[in-house]
Amino acid sequence: MKWSLIKYISFLSLILLFNLSGYSQNGYEKRVEKYQNQWANLIPTHIKFQYAGGMGLISIGTGWDYGKNNKWETDVFFGFLPKYSTKENKITFTLKQNFIPWTKPIGTKGFYIDPLACGLYINTILNGDFWISEPDKYPNDYYSFSTKMRFNVYIGQRLTYKIPHEKRFFAKSVTAFYELSTNDLYLASAFTNKYLKPKDYLRLSFGLKLQFF
Numbered sequence: 475m476k477w478s479l480i481k482y483i484s485f486l487s488l489i490l491l492f493n494l495s496g497y498s499q500n501g502y503e504k505r506v507e508k509y510q511n512q513w514a515n516l517i518p519t520h521i522k523f524q525y526a527g528g529m530g531l532i533s534i535g536t537g538w539d540y541g542k543n544n545k546w547e548t549d550v551f552f553g554f555l556p557k558y559s560t561k562e563n564k565i566t567f568t569l570k571q572n573f574i575p576w577t578k579p580i581g582t583k584g585f586y587i588d589p590l591a592c593g594l595y596i597n598t599i600l601n602g603d604f605w606i607s608e609p610d611k612y613p614n615d616y617y618s619f620s621t622k623m624r625f626n627v628y629i630g631q632r633l634t635y636k637i638p639h640e641k642r643f644f645a646k647s648v649t650a651f652y653e654l655s656t657n658d659l660y661l662a663s664a665f666t667n668k669y670l671k672p673k674d675y676l677r678l679s680f681g682l683k684l685q686f687f
Contacts (some may be wrong), residue, residue: 511602520685522549527655527679528626529553529597529669530566537570547572555599570595574632588632591651598623623674633681649683 484602512555530553537549553566572593577586599622630653637646656664660675 484564519687520547520683522551522681522683524679526552526555526677527628527653527681528565528624528657528677529568529595529679530555533566533568535568535570543577545574547574549595551597554598565600566597567600568595568597577618577634584636584638587638588634588651590629590655591632592629593627595626595628596623597626609634624657624659626655626657626678628653630654634685645684645686647685649685650683651683653679655679 475613504509515538519539520537522531522535522537524535527533529551531553532534535549537547539542540546540548547570549568549572551566551568551569551570555564555566557563561667564599570593572591574591576590577588579586630651632651634649634650655677657677662676664670
């Protein structure tokens, strides 16, 4: 009788041990999966090239699509600004937030149009000759705007071609876009100088987006 009871208790203990091990393993796997997904979210989903737009003559950047139907994008760009009237070339850095409210298909050939794309971006010149706060050598409020940082707003449109699965090599879609933008300094000038025309405070830029996944 005692021997049977001992075997019964041992059997129950083994079952309990296996169950606890299974729960522990499942919990561990879930934690690992969650950890991996968090890091995977940091991988950029696309790359962009942009001409003009107050970000440099040519800019290249990467970013992330997210939100419902990927309506939101966050991009970071580095741009090249030729010296023009200055002594040296310059590099710009831009942080950009985009919103694409809706997308419409065009026919059945894999083309889609974004009737409206809009957003905000901040950019700066990576050069010590420019400043954010007014230097002490200038009288108070001599310069009312920073020469190093600009706040920008834009609207535009996009045309996307989704590459067929059997033809994909580097990207799953290609998007061409244009943007009409302005910045804080230009807007202030437009409101205080009525003689300025839209071409004086609006900028037209063009770009290309390669979607990885």
